[in-house]
Amino acid sequence: MSKVVEVVEELASPIAEELGLELVDIEYVKEGKSWFLRVYIDKEEGVDIEECGLVSERLSEKLDEVDPIPHNYFLEVSSPGAERPLKKQRDFERAVGRSVLVKTYEPIDGEKIFQGKLIAFQPDLLTLECKVKTRKVEKEIPFEKVAQARLAVEF
Structure with a gap:
């Protein structure tokens, strides 16, 4: 696991827990010239756009404070979808x-x-x-x- 993913997991886990959500996965990848930080959240009945937005706002604030990524990136917070990865x-x-x-x-x-x-x-x-x-x-x-x-x- 990359250092960025570790730091983001430490920041995102309490946010997700506080909102009754599960932190499913985190990806930090380069696609073309751009970097993407993708955070996947879920709950039993599924997540909606408002929950994704709320996690994105709170996590973005924490990322600005800690600043673990030295360059520009796109933060995406979403559901893992119907074909959810199984990791744990x-x-x-x-x-x-x-x-x-x-x-x-x-x-x-x-x-x-x-x-x-x-x-x-x-x-x-x-x-x-x-x-x-x-x-x-x-x-x-x-x-x-x-x-x-x-x-x-x-x-």
Whole structure:
């Protein structure tokens, strides 16, 4: 985790908590010539534009005080969306029973991308129910092999 992301997490976490929100993720990335600081917030029933605006205002004030970024950047505060990333164990626990997309660092049974229903989560293991041709199979994925994971929109 970059130093900027660490500092922003320290500043944004209490703001989100105070407003009854969850700090889901923080990205600090360069796209073209511009830098972007993206802060993703959420709550059980979803967040609205006013909540995003309020977090943006309060966080912007704190960032101006601490000044952890020495150059110009764009601050964006938003919901993680329907395909919310799963990063923390708590995220996976809440996703049990839902459709997920998981990418692994190395192949498992010859595959690195898995999509299906997360039917169980233990701190060291995910169990997905995936469709293979016309039948459903259970795939066990060791947690340490997960490179990326997110909720998946079902069609």
